[in-house]
Amino acid sequence: MFKALGRFISRHPWYVIGAWVALAVAVVSLAPALQTTSEESDFLPDHYESIQAMTLQAEKFPAAITPAAILVFEREDGEPLTEEDQAEVARVAEELGPQLETKTFLPQVFVVNEQGQPNVSADGQVALGIVGLADGATGYDPQAIEDGQALRSDLDDLVADSGLTVQSGGPVLQSLDSQESSEKTLAIVGIATIVLIVTLLAIIFRSVIICLMPVVVVTIVSLVATGLISWANEAFDLKADSSIETILVVVLYGIGTDYILFFLFRYRERMRQVADTPGAVVYALERAGEAIASAGGAVIAAFMALVLSSLGIFKAIGPALAIAVAVTLVAALTLVPAVVTVLGRALFWPSKKWKVEPEAARFAARGEGLARRPGLYATGSGLVMAALAVFALGFAPSFDFSSSVPEDLESSQAQATYLDHFAAGTSDPVPVLVQADEGTLDEQALATYSSALAGADGVAQVAPTQLSEDGTTAQISLILSVDPASDEAQDLVEGPLREVAHSAAPEGTTAYVGGTPSIFVDMQQAMVRDYKVVFPVAALVIMLILALLLRSLVAPLYLMAAVGLGFAATLGATVIVFQHVQGEPGLIFMLPIYIYLFVTALGTDYNILMIARLREEAREGKDPRAAAAEAVKHAGPTIAAAGVILAGTFASLMLGGNTLIVSMGFALSFGIFMAAFVMAMFFTPALTALIGHAAWWPGHGDEKAPAEPDEPVEEPVRA
Structure with missing residues (x-):
């Protein structure tokens, strides 16, 4: 299939380029603007208590x-x-x-x-x-x-x-302030990402055109992807988090550059052998296309698993990122080969180094060492990840969205001044709504109930009871002794406050605890539920993709186990840096989901590239250890380059200036580094070398393939 695609593109490159430009113009002209939200209640479904309280309050107490x-x-x-x-x-x-x-x-x-x-x-x-x-x-x-x-x-x-x-x-x-901060962060991250990619590509290829290619391609992809995401959000009423635009920039440039590198390394490899652009394009797509498509499919599947989340934020982010990766994937398989076909040898200008195959001495030495002692390499890399993974157990989630606003901005300073001089809960009381199951409420019973609430732990003051016009519902506002957005407030609501509110409610009534800390409690419950649903589904889908790619049931098992260990190691390292070293009380609650998706999906990309090359070497007749050595030698430089670029693009998030973006930038960059340089470079090939032929059961895709006759290469038809 990819061979046929390569032939078509090499014959009609201008048609492909023209189609992409026309698509970008159409989407930009017709698509609505991408809207985001930071309101926590937008992320929860209606059946949670905090949302029921909010709905009842709006209905019965509109003023x-x-x-x-x-x-x-x-x-x-x-x-x-x-x-x-x-x-x-x-x-x-x-x-x-x-x-x-x-x-x-x-x-x-x-x-x-x-x-x-x-x-x-x-x-x-x-x-x-x-x-x-x-109102409204x-x-x-x-x-x-x-x-x-x-x-x-x-x-x-x-x-x-x-x-x-x-x-x-x-x-x-x-x-x-959050929007203005996000706009500045987006600009900083965008500039840093582009500078980093251009610099690293210049070092790797020494080509002006290759340095600019990701910028041009990703710009077109970004225009198309953002428009499609806006349409999807509008069609399905999805609530995108305000950080999505910044993450999209990193994802598009990072993944886009990765897939371009996957193609260009195989294209350059073939050009050294035949120096024929159309033939090299066909060869590169045939050899790299399956790995790129499988890697992209794994990422898309992981992101789409988020539609099963109970939180609106992830329901929107999942499809948004999946759309972005899908557009990037299609561009890598069509637009990039078309541009390369048009440019021909000029792609590498002004360098002539592309004609000389590098010795890759370091990767060759690593490969030979791994082949001699695969057990040592597997054990050593596995223990490094396991040691870091232990610290993941200490992860403390934080639900304070204000961390996305830097402390030097006015709203943060106003909040700090307020907390220095007033009772912490004054500006954001916690409403308790009591509704009669039948008839109207008894005021004497409400007075007793109000007294019970006043005695609950953490309640500093109870406001006078408000009764709705129809007498069926009462609202009692509680002022907490701690900041309503703090972890302490969340613990109070989850424990003694809801317990008292429910147990002491007058007979024949139902009580609902609302407000900010109640929303956070429900979000935590939703997250626990999502961990149990989204993680396994994403893992199963990725395993299925790996099984289809490798025609094996064994390899996907240890590949996913390796990725899971990489996820835990990444979360553990982030806990060490931010909670233990910097003394942060917690990390933003959505961080494990982001780490899991990016490290699992993108880490699988590098595993796919390494294992696909290992299989290719095995099918040329090499034994498992020799195949592992050659795979590290040849795929190692590609994975290293892609890993450095992608880790660097995620690291640029650390320039954002707020805890949410900084912690996410560190976690994702560290996770990609681990996936590329520990898992894919050492752990995966070492395990495959140890397991040997059994790793490919039952398909045995490592068996030597029959030789295929060479086919004449057709010259492209220029449009």
Whole structure:
């Protein structure tokens, strides 16, 4: 099949290039913009308690104020606020209110507490203003970003010459800062990725054109993939996380460059033998096409397994990344060979080194050493991964999405100032909704229930009970003694608070605990469920792809075991660096999923490339150890180059400047490095050499293939 594809492309390269350009223009012209969200509740299905509480609150208490922004006022000189200062705060709030005629904010700023007193901290240093979220608004859509920018601009004008400073934070402003931070991160990561790829390709090939090829190809692929992702999100109402655009840049450039390298190394190898471009293109696609397609299929399968997730974030990210990889895969098998056919020998300009086969002395020596002592290589590389994997047991998940906003941005500073002067839970109370199963609620029973909630661990204050207009539902807001977004708050809600809320609820009623920490609790439960479903399904699909590629039932078993060990080692190394060395209390909860998918899928890419070359050498009549030595010698440079480039592109995420992106960048780059230089380079070929002929049971794809007669190479038909 790939041989036939190579023949077609070598005959009609301009048709293929023209089709890709036309497709890119059509998609850019017609596709909607890619929309993302950072709202945690968008990621959970309706059957979770936190979402049921939110739905009931919106239905029964439509006038309830949901904080959209918090305004933290201080004196410029750092002194306590005077009565005149408090009057200035009230003036700013009064004048700001009418300017909040937006789709996101309520046209009122609340600067007094429930007792009607100025909302000033106990030490008198800080005054707090709260801007409510308009009914039906989310605070995380594009309109919220515009409203947040306008709010800050209006505040700057209103506090000028007042002797006061104001910091704005809360969900809407955090969303604004997160978007601006993501845009900067995207620019930094994009530039760093391109510079890295161009530099490494220049070192490997010493060709100007090859250096530029990934940039041009991935630009076209990115335009097509982003448009298709937008259509898919719109068609299936998928909620993409705000980090998806940054990850897409890395995935497209990293994987795209990998697949280009897989093709170019085999193309250059053939050009040294025959110096005939059409024939070399056919040869390269025939030899590398199956490995590229299988590797891409494994990645796509792993990503698509996320549609089984119960979290909306992964349901959107999975198909998005799968679409991106699918477009990249098709481009690697069609657009890249077409461009290479058109360029011919000019592809390698100005270098002439491509004509001389490198000695690959280091890889040859490694291969020979592995062939002599495969047990030592398998044991040594396996123990390295196992030692790191032990630390994966200490992984502590964090659900604080604010970590995606750097600490030096205004919303982070506003939150820090607020927490320094007010009770931690004041700005984000935890609502408890009580609904009568039949009839209306008994107010005396509600008073008893409110007292029981006040005695629960971690509850600092209980607001007066609110009764719905129809008398069937009550809302009791709890102010926690800890930050609602913290791990402590999550533990409180998951344990004593929900237990008291459920057990002490009046007879004939049902209680629901809502709010931020309740959402985090439910997200953790959803993650545990997803680990049990997504991981096995992805592994089984990848094993099936490996079985079909290798015609073996044995090799896929130890290949997937190796990849699983690589995943655990990567997570363990990340725990060591961030939790033990840097002292972080936890790592973002989605990190294991990302590590599993990228390390499993992309690690399988390198395993496929190595094992396919090993099989190729075996089919030429070499015994298992000799075949392993030759595979390391010939496939080693390709895997090393691809691994360095892909690990480097993921490492560029560490320039993002926030904990989420930095930890993800380290984890994925380390995982790719392990997959390329430990697993694929040593562990996999060593195990295959040890197992020998039995590794290919029952297909025995390592048996020597019958010789095929050489076919004349046809000149391409130029369009």
